[in-house]
Amino acid sequence: MIPTNYYLLLSAILFGLGIVAFVFKRNIITIFMAIELMLNAVNLAFVAFSQALGKPDGEVFVLFVVIVAAAEAAVGLGIIILTARNRRSLNVENVNLLKL
Amino acid sequence: MNAALAIFFVLAVIAVFGAISLIVQRHPIHSALSLILVMVALAGLYLLMGAEFVAAVQIIVYGGAVMVLFIFVIMLLNAGEEERTNFSRLALYAGIPLAVAVTGLIAASIVGSKAAAALPAAGPGTLTSTRTLSTLLFTEFVYPFELTSFLILVAILGAIVLAQREN
Amino acid sequence: MNAFLTNYAFLIVPIVKIAILVLIVLTVDAYLTWLERKVIAHIQARWGPHRTGPHGLLQPLADGVKFIFKEDPMPANVDKVAYFLAPFLTLMLAMTSLAVIPFGPQRFTVWGYQTSLGIADVNISLLVLFAITALAVYGVALAGWASNNKFSLLGGLRSSAQMISYELALTLSVVGVLLIAGDFSLRNIVEQQAGSGKGLLGWNVFPQIIGFLCFFIAAIAETNRVPFDLPEAESELVAGFHTEYASMKFAMFFIAEYTNMITASCLATILFFGGWLSPFPESWTFTHYLPSVFMIPFGLWVIFDGVRYENMFGRLLLPVVGAVITAIAAALIVFPVANDAIQGVFWFLAKVFAFLFVYIWMRGTLPRFRYDQLMSFGWKFLLPVSIANVILTSVVILWRMHG
Amino acid sequence: MPILEHLWIIPLLPLLGAATNGLLGWKWPNKLVHSVALTATGLSFLSALEAVREFVASGQQFFRKEFFDWIVAGTFRAGFDLQFDELTVVMVLVVTGVGFLIHIYSTGYMAHEEGYYRFFSYLNLFMFFMLTLVLAANFVLLFVGWEGVGLCSYLLIGFYFLRKSATDAGNKAFIVNRIGDFAFMLGMFLLFRTFHTLDFAAIFGQAGPIERDTLGQFGVMTVACILLFVGATGKSAQIPLYVWLPDAMEGPTPVSALIHAATMVTAGVYVVARSHVLFQHAPTAMYIVAIIGCATAFFAATIGLVQSDIKKVLAYSTVSQLGYMFLGCGVGAFSAGIFHLMTHAFFKALLFLSAGSVIHAMGGEQDMWKMGGLWSKIKVTAICMLFGTIAIAGFFPFAAFFSKDAILFAAFNSEHGGKGLYAVGLLAAVLTSFYMFRLVWLTFFGAKRYDEHHVHVHESPWNMTVPLMILAFLSLTGGWLALPALWGGKDYFSEFLAPALGSGEVAGVANAHSLELKLSGVAMVAATVGLLVAWRMYAKDVKQGKSEGLHKLLYHKYYVDELYHALVVGPLVWLSRNALWKVVDVGMIDGTVNGIATGTTAAGDTVRHQQSGNTRSYAVWVLVGALLLFALIFWPILRPALFGGVW
Numbered sequence A: 001m002i003p004t005n006y007y008l009l010l011s012a013i014l015f016g017l018g019i020v021a022f023v024f025k026r027n028i029i030t031i032f033m034a035i036e037l038m039l040n041a042v043n044l045a046f047v048a049f050s051q052a053l054g055k056p057d058g059e060v061f062v063l064f065v066v067i068v069a070a071a072e073a074a075v076g077l078g079i080i081i082l083t084a085r086n087r088r089s090l091n092v093e094n095v096n097l098l099k100l
Numbered sequence B: 001m002n003a004a005l006a007i008f009f010v011l012a013v014i015a016v017f018g019a020i021s022l023i024v025q026r027h028p029i030h031s032a033l034s035l036i037l038v039m040v041a042l043a044g045l046y047l048l049m050g051a052e053f054v055a056a057v058q059i060i061v062y063g064g065a066v067m068v069l070f071i072f073v074i075m076l077l078n079a080g081e082e083e084r085t086n087f088s089r090l091a092l093y094a095g096i097p098l099a100v101a102v103t104g105l106i107a108a109s110i111v112g113s114k115a116a117a118a119l120p121a122a123g124p125g126t127l128t129s130t131r132t133l134s135t136l137l138f139t140e141f142v143y144p145f146e147l148t149s150f151l152i153l154v155a156i157l158g159a160i161v162l163a164q165r166e167n
Numbered sequence C: 001m002n003a004f005l006t007n008y009a010f011l012i013v014p015i016v017k018i019a020i021l022v023l024i025v026l027t028v029d030a031y032l033t034w035l036e037r038k039v040i041a042h043i044q045a046r047w048g049p050h051r052t053g054p055h056g057l058l059q060p061l062a063d064g065v066k067f068i069f070k071e072d073p074m075p076a077n078v079d080k081v082a083y084f085l086a087p088f089l090t091l092m093l094a095m096t097s098l099a100v101i102p103f104g105p106q107r108f109t110v111w112g113y114q115t116s117l118g119i120a121d122v123n124i125s126l127l128v129l130f131a132i133t134a135l136a137v138y139g140v141a142l143a144g145w146a147s148n149n150k151f152s153l154l155g156g157l158r159s160s161a162q163m164i165s166y167e168l169a170l171t172l173s174v175v176g177v178l179l180i181a182g183d184f185s186l187r188n189i190v191e192q193q194a195g196s197g198k199g200l201l202g203w204n205v206f207p208q209i210i211g212f213l214c215f216f217i218a219a220i221a222e223t224n225r226v227p228f229d230l231p232e233a234e235s236e237l238v239a240g241f242h243t244e245y246a247s248m249k250f251a252m253f254f255i256a257e258y259t260n261m262i263t264a265s266c267l268a269t270i271l272f273f274g275g276w277l278s279p280f281p282e283s284w285t286f287t288h289y290l291p292s293v294f295m296i297p298f299g300l301w302v303i304f305d306g307v308r309y310e311n312m313f314g315r316l317l318l319p320v321v322g323a324v325i326t327a328i329a330a331a332l333i334v335f336p337v338a339n340d341a342i343q344g345v346f347w348f349l350a351k352v353f354a355f356l357f358v359y360i361w362m363r364g365t366l367p368r369f370r371y372d373q374l375m376s377f378g379w380k381f382l383l384p385v386s387i388a389n390v391i392l393t394s395v396v397i398l399w400r401m402h403g
Numbered sequence D: 001m002p003i004l005e006h007l008w009i010i011p012l013l014p015l016l017g018a019a020t021n022g023l024l025g026w027k028w029p030n031k032l033v034h035s036v037a038l039t040a041t042g043l044s045f046l047s048a049l050e051a052v053r054e055f056v057a058s059g060q061q062f063f064r065k066e067f068f069d070w071i072v073a074g075t076f077r078a079g080f081d082l083q084f085d086e087l088t089v090v091m092v093l094v095v096t097g098v099g100f101l102i103h104i105y106s107t108g109y110m111a112h113e114e115g116y117y118r119f120f121s122y123l124n125l126f127m128f129f130m131l132t133l134v135l136a137a138n139f140v141l142l143f144v145g146w147e148g149v150g151l152c153s154y155l156l157i158g159f160y161f162l163r164k165s166a167t168d169a170g171n172k173a174f175i176v177n178r179i180g181d182f183a184f185m186l187g188m189f190l191l192f193r194t195f196h197t198l199d200f201a202a203i204f205g206q207a208g209p210i211e212r213d214t215l216g217q218f219g220v221m222t223v224a225c226i227l228l229f230v231g232a233t234g235k236s237a238q239i240p241l242y243v244w245l246p247d248a249m250e251g252p253t254p255v256s257a258l259i260h261a262a263t264m265v266t267a268g269v270y271v272v273a274r275s276h277v278l279f280q281h282a283p284t285a286m287y288i289v290a291i292i293g294c295a296t297a298f299f300a301a302t303i304g305l306v307q308s309d310i311k312k313v314l315a316y317s318t319v320s321q322l323g324y325m326f327l328g329c330g331v332g333a334f335s336a337g338i339f340h341l342m343t344h345a346f347f348k349a350l351l352f353l354s355a356g357s358v359i360h361a362m363g364g365e366q367d368m369w370k371m372g373g374l375w376s377k378i379k380v381t382a383i384c385m386l387f388g389t390i391a392i393a394g395f396f397p398f399a400a401f402f403s404k405d406a407i408l409f410a411a412f413n414s415e416h417g418g419k420g421l422y423a424v425g426l427l428a429a430v431l432t433s434f435y436m437f438r439l440v441w442l443t444f445f446g447a448k449r450y451d452e453h454h455v456h457v458h459e460s461p462w463n464m465t466v467p468l469m470i471l472a473f474l475s476l477t478g479g480w481l482a483l484p485a486l487w488g489g490k491d492y493f494s495e496f497l498a499p500a501l502g503s504g505e506v507a508g509v510a511n512a513h514s515l516e517l518k519l520s521g522v523a524m525v526a527a528t529v530g531l532l533v534a535w536r537m538y539a540k541d542v543k544q545g546k547s548e549g550l551h552k553l554l555y556h557k558y559y560v561d562e563l564y565h566a567l568v569v570g571p572l573v574w575l576s577r578n579a580l581w582k583v584v585d586v587g588m589i590d591g592t593v594n595g596i597a598t599g600t601t602a603a604g605d606t607v608r609h610q611q612s613g614n615t616r617s618y619a620v621w622v623l624v625g626a627l628l629l630f631a632l633i634f635w636p637i638l639r640p641a642l643f644g645g646v647w
Helices: A004-024 A028-053 A057-087 B003-024 B028-049 B052-077 B089-112 B114-118 B130-139 B142-163 C002-043 C059-069 C080-100 C125-146 C150-181 C186-194 C209-222 C247-272 C285-307 C312-334 C336-365 C371-401 D009-027 D030-057 D086-109 D116-135 D139-157 D164-195 D200-207 D220-235 D244-250 D253-262 D264-274 D276-280 D283-304 D310-330 D334-361 D379-393 D399-413 D418-444 D462-485 D492-501 D512-538 D549-555 D557-610 D615-643
Strands: C107-110 C113-116 D063-073 D076-084
Touching (some): A057 B130, B028 B052, B028 C125, C002 C080, C002 C247, C125 C186, C150 C186, D076 D116, D086 D334, D116 D253, D139 D244, D220 D283, D253 D264, D379 D512
C-alpha cells in the first residue's frame, strides 16, 4: 500500500511544474497545456483524498473538473485560433494590447 | 518495497518526467505529447488507487478528446518552435523563485502536517465502484451535473461562434 | 522448478498468453489480407492472388518478407520523434485493445494461477477498450503531421476529426447494452445474454437493433475502413497519412488496421451477438456436433479440390490440410469433452469471421463518402439516433422496473 | 361552502379585481373594467352576507381562524388571522354594501374621466385593505389594512395628479396620517411590551382581570390607549390632525363618499371600539376621547357654517359627525358610537353622492354661490339630498335621530361633566342642521346664480341615481333598529352588539327611559331651531356678502392651516434645507463618496504602471497572490513544521 502523502507530494510537484510552465512558456497553446497540467495535479490530490478518506465525493469532483476542463479547452482553443488569425503570432509576449 | 510501491514510483517518475519535458520542449507538439504522457501516467496511478472509472475517464476525455483538440489546433495553425522572447523581466527573474516557493510551501505543509501523515493509505478500496459513483452523481450531485451539461452546451456554442470565419 | 512456476505464475502465464495471442493475431491479420483480396477479386470477377502457393495461400508470407527487406526512406526534415512514434503507437494500441477481449467461457488454473480465455479480465474492460481506442487517434494524426507532406497532413487532420466525431456515436451506441447489462465487464455482458437460455433470442441485438447499427457504422468509421476510409483516400490524398511510410512502418499501420477490424468484430460479437454463446437453446445438445458437421464436408472438399489442383505443390499440400481438418472434426466427435470445450470458441470465432467477411464485402461494394457527407452523417444522423436509442432504452428499462 | 371557514375570500376578491384592472386594464374598454370591479365587489358583498348568515346561524359565537403565518420571531407571532364578531358584522356590511353602491355610482360619475381602470383598481384595492382592517384578528394585520387604506386614500386624492392642488392634498393627507400612525405604532409596541402579544383575543383576555386606572392616573393602559387614540385622530380627522380631510375633497366625489365619509375615516372609531376593553381600563383616555370628540364636533361644525364649496361643507360635517362618534365612545357608549358610524355611513355617503350628482349636473361647479334653483331641474338628486339632510339633522324618524340621540343621552349621563359635553354636543347639533339646510337652500332653491347659456343642468344617469335612492331609503330606515327603544322596547342594535362591545345601557340612571324621551324631544327642538335659522337667512335669494370678523375667521378655518404651517412645516423645511441638505448631504455624504472616488483615482494612477500588457508578468503577479494565499492557508500547519512549535 502507498501512503497518501506520496500522492499528495506528487500532485504538489506536478502543480509546481505546471506553474513553471505557465510562467515560462511563450506559446499560448503550451500555456494552456500548463493549465491543464495543474488541473490534473489537483485531480490527483482529489482522488488520493477520496480514496484515503473513503468518500467518493472527491472522484465526483474530479469528473466535474474534467468536464469543465473539456469545455474550457473548446472555448479557449477557439479564442486561440482567433488570436492566431488576427495577430499572426502565438507568442503571448506579442499579444500585449492590454495596457495603458 | 512491494510491487504496488514500485509501480507507483515508476508512474510517478514518468509523470514528473513528462511534466518537465512539457517545459523544456520547444515544439508545442512535443509539449502536447509529454502532457499526454503525464495524463496516461496519472491514469495508471488512479488505477493503482482503485479509481478505475476516473482512470478511464481521464484517458477517454483528456487523452482522447482534449489533447486531440490541442494537437488538432497545433496542426491547424501549423505552430512552429516557440521563440524564447524575454520581454517580461519580471517573469525572467522572479518566475523561478516564486514557483519554487509555492511548490515548496505546499510540499512542506504536506510533509509537515500531522493530518496528512495520519491519512490512511490510499489503496484500492471497495468504495468507489462505478456504481456508487454514478449513484452519487445522479442523486446528490444531480444539479451540478445538469449544470455542467448546460455549461458544455454553452461552451460548444461559444467555440462555434469564435471559430467561424466572420463574413 | 515447480515452486518457481507457482510463485511467478502471475507473471509467466500472462506473458505466455500474450505471446500466443500475438502470434495468432498476426497470422490472422496476414490471412485476412489474403481473404480480402480473394473475396474482392471474386466480387469483381477476378481470380485474385493464386501464384504464390496453391490459391495464393503463401501470398501473405511473401508480402511479409517483402515488407521486411524493403528500403525505408525517410522524408527530409521531418519531426523524427513523432515520425517514428506514430506507427509504433498505432500498432501497440491496436494490439493492446485485444487484451481485454474474452474469447471463451472457460476459466482454468495453471500452476495454481486462476486465469481465463483472454489476456486480462478487468471489471471495466469495456471502458478500457474505449480508452485505448480513444488514444488510437494520435497514431494517425501524428503520422500525418510528422511526415511533413500536405497530403499526409490533410489525411491526418481528416482522420483525427473523423475519429473524434465517430467515437461519440460509438460510445453512445453501446450505452444501451450497458444499461441492459448494468456492467462494464465484457464477460458479464456475455453471460447476461446467456441468462435467458433461449439461445439467440437472449442476444442484445434484438432489443438493441438501433444501437447495433449505430455501433457497427461507427466502428467501421473508427477503423477507417470503406466507406469511411477518408484518411487514406487514394484518389485524393495519394495514400493519406501513411503516404510517407514504407516497409515495416507501413506494415505496422496495415497490421494495426486489420487488428482493429478484428477487435471491432469481437466487440460487436460480444456486445450484441452473445459472444461465445450458441444461437440455439442450451437444451439442444445435439447442436454440439455442428462444428464437426461444418468441418468434415469442408475438409473433404479441400482434399477433393486438392487432388486435382494444377501444380504438384498444391496436390501435395491441400489434401494434407483437408485431411488434418477432417481428422480434427472426427476427433471432436469421438471425444465429447473436447467437443464441449471448443463450443464457445467455435461460435465466437464463427461470429467474428462473419463480421470480418461483412467488412470485406462492404469494401468490395460500397463507394467512399465525401468528407462533408461523412461529417454531417456522423454529427447530424448517427449521434442523434444513438442518443435517442439511449433515451428509449432507459425509458423502457424504467418502465419495466416500475410495473 | 362555508364562507366563515374561508373568510379570506371576502378581502381577496377585491384584491383580485384590483390586480386584474391594475395590470391588464390599461387597454380594456370601460365596460370590461368596471364589470370586473363590480363583480369583485359584488361577490365580496354577497359572501359577506353569507358569512353573516352563517355567523347568526351559528348562534353568534365568536369566530377566529389563523390562515397562515406572516411574521414569526421567537414568541412573537403575527399571522394572517381573521376574526368575525358582531362588530365585524356591522363594519363588513357597511364597507362592502356602501362600497358596492359607490362602485355602481362611479361607473356613471367617472364615465368620461381619464384613467378609468386606474380609478377602479385603486377603489378595489381600497376595499381589500379596508376589509383586511375590519377582519383582522391582531393589531399587526389591522395596521396593514390601516396603512393600506391610507395609501389608497393618498392615491385617490391625488387621482387628478396633473392638478398640483390634488397632489399637494394627497401628500398632506399622507403625511398628517403618518404622524398619527407613528403614535399608533408606539401604542402597539407598548401593548406588545405589556402583553407579549398583539392578538386581540389574547390581549383583551389578559387585560380583563387587571384592575382599572383611576381618572387622572396614567398607567400603561392609559398611555397605550392615548397613543392608539392619537393614531385614530389622524385617520379619523379629529383635532388636532383633522386638517387633511377638507383638502382631501380634491379627489373624485365617489372617493370622498366612500373613503372620506363612509368607511376609512371611521377606522379610528372602529379601532377605539375594537379595543374598548383597554379603554374601559383607562378612564383618563376615555375622558380625553370624549372631550376631543366633542370639541371636534363643535369646532368643525362652526367652520362648516360658512364654507361656500359644497364638498367642503360636507367634509367639515363629516369631521364633526366623527367627533360625535368619538364622543359616544368616549362616554362609554361604544355601541352608540358604532350605531352612529353605520347611520352616518348611509346618510353621509348619500349626501356626498348627491353632491357629486349636483356637481355632475353643474358640469364640475362646486361653489354653492354659483348654484341655486336646481330643484326643478334635478328632482331625484334634490329629493335624495333632502333625505340625507333631514337624516343628518336628526329629525324623527330618520337615522341620525336615533344614533345621535343615543350618543347625546349617553353623554348626558356620563359622570365628570357629562352635562357640559351634552350641551356642546347639542349646540353642534343645532349648527349641523343649520349648515345642512343652508346647503340645501343655496343649492336647490332661490334664484339661479349660474349662467344658463354655458351650464346645461341635467339629471344624472340611472346608475348614479339608483344608488342614491337606495342610500336614501337606508338613511331613512337605518335607525329603526333602535326604534322600539322609544316606547320602552329594547334597542336591537346595542342588543346585537352587546356580546362584542358590552352593553350600551347606561347603568345607574333613574327612570332612564323617560329621560331619554325628554332628551330626544330637546334634540328635535335643536334641529328645528337650526332649520328655521337657515330658512330665515337663505330661503329668499341672497348674494354672497363680503366676509369680515367672525365670519372671516370661520371662513379661513380659524387659520389653523396657516398656524400649522408656521409652527411645524416652516421650521421643518428650514431645518432640512439648511441642516440636512447643505451640511449632511452635500458636506458629509457627497464628500465621502467623492473622496473615495478621488482616492481610488489617485491609487490607480500610481499602480497602473504595472500594467505592462505582458501576460507573463501578469502570470507572475497571479503567482505572488497565490503564494500569499497559500502561506495564509497553510500557516497553522507550517508554523510547527518550520519552527517546531517554538511559539
